[in-house]
Amino acid sequence: MQITLIQPDDWHLHLRDDDAMASVVAHSAERFARAIVMPNLRPPITTTQMASAYRERILNALPESTTFTPLMTLYMTDRLSHDEIVTAKQSGIVKGVKLYPAGATTNSDAGVTDIRKLYPVLETMQREKLPLLIHAEVTDPQVDIFDREQVFIDRHLIPLKQDFPDLPMVFEHITTKQAVDFVRACEGRLGATITVQHLLYNRNAMLQGGIRPHYYCLPILKRETHQTALIEAATSGEPHFFLGTDSAPHPQHAKECACGCAGCYTAHAAIELYAEVFEQADALDKLEGFASLFGPDFYDLPRNSKTITLQKMAWQPPESYQFGKDKVVPLGSGETINWQLVR
Ligand code: DOR
Numbered sequence: 001m002q003i004t005l006i007q008p009d010d011w012h013l014h015l016r017d018d019d020a021m022a023s024v025v026a027h028s029a030e031r032f033a034r035a036i037v038m039p040n041l042r043p044p045i046t047t048t049q050m051a052s053a054y055r056e057r058i059l060n061a062l063p064e065s066t067t068f069t070p071l072m073t074l075y076m077t078d079r080l081s082h083d084e085i086v087t088a089k090q091s092g093i094v095k096g097v098k099l100y101p102a103g104a105t106t107n108s109d110a111g112v113t114d115i116r117k118l119y120p121v122l123e124t125m126q127r128e129k130l131p132l133l134i135h136a137e138v139t140d141p142q143v144d145i146f147d148r149e150q151v152f153i154d155r156h157l158i159p160l161k162q163d164f165p166d167l168p169m170v171f172e173h174i175t176t177k178q179a180v181d182f183v184r185a186c187e188g189r190l191g192a193t194i195t196v197q198h199l200l201y202n203r204n205a206m207l208q209g210g211i212r213p214h215y216y217c218l219p220i221l222k223r224e225t226h227q228t229a230l231i232e233a234a235t236s237g238e239p240h241f242f243l244g245t246d247s248a249p250h251p252q253h254a255k256e257c258a259c260g261c262a263g264c265y266t267a268h269a270a271i272e273l274y275a276e277v278f279e280q281a282d283a284l285d286k287l288e289g290f291a292s293l294f295g296p297d298f299y300d301l302p303r304n305s306k307t308i309t310l311q312k313m314a315w316q317p318p319e320s321y322q323f324g325k326d327k328v329v330p331l332g333s334g335e336t337i338n339w340q341l342v343r
Pocket residue numbers: 014040105106135216217218219248249262263264
């Protein structure tokens with residue numbers, strides 16, 4: 001069995017930098033035409049000038065004959081200025097500004113400490129129609145890690161939507177039924193990305209027979225009822241829900257240790273894994289909308305014209321891939337993947 005799709009895009013991707021980036025970018029470029037590249041480097045990408053230099057490094061690391069287009073983002077800090085927003089928009093290369101609550105996840109310590117302080121900048125973004133991409137988890141240590149997304153909706157997303165009705169926003173990597181319901185109920189331009197790990201797994205995968213650090217990401221995998229709601233949303237054909245892998249490579253030693261970092265590496269087989277989910281839900285006919293159409297429509301970008309073909313044929317990814325001087329262990333390493341990209 002084969003399926004052919006308009007070439008998909010990845011609306012949420014971590015590529016890292018330097019050698020590490022050079023060793024993973026081809027996985028994304030083989031599958032996706034474009035990707036929203038997250039800015040949480042050290043130091044974070046906070047200016048258009050930095051984004052432009054990072055974009056050049058990505059383009060230079062691409063294998064010849066690929067036409068992958070990185071879509072850049074700025075990292076929002078408490079000091080982001082109006083002028084920077086205007087410059088970003090005018091550049092044409094910056095497609096969004098990422099809001100990480102300070103301390104929410106990997107390399108987020110320079111993130112936003114109080115969203116209200118950024119209201120003047122959000123006004124400018126609304127005027128310029130530059131999307132706000134949101135890591136929607138509270139960092140309040142009083143809030144249970146499994147509740148951080150739903151509490152963020154109540155404390156921050158509802159007010160943000162009310163106060164900036166015309167600001168395009170993406171609720172990144174949604175993981176709960178509450179998020180699905182919120183996105184559906186919202187008027188105006190609110191998109192939501194869904195990762196493949198949150199569709200394939202629930203929190204049991206992370207704790208089955210021992211602690212399995214390669215399933216640990218943020219927002220953390222939730223219970224099965226949430227996984228079911230996400231599958232239903234992704235395969236619904238509703239245009240607010242689109243593909244964003246959040247593929248986030250870390251060196252093997254930084255995951256397999258006493259305090260392992262958050263992130264699942266899925267770029268090696270991203271569209272193949274989504275195809276598994278859609279097939280299991282008997283919704284392969286809905287994959288193209290989710291993977292290839294709704295994202296560009298949200299971002300006001302043209303849909304891709306090339307196509308890709310996937311074939312149902314089992315394969316096993318390697319235990320690890322080279323990652324700079326280290327190795328990265330892909331999600332589901334050692335397991336069989338049922339779909340293959342036809343090259
Ligand atoms: O699991 C995650 N990893 N979640 C994030 O929000 C960041 C990412 C990373 O950069 O490693």
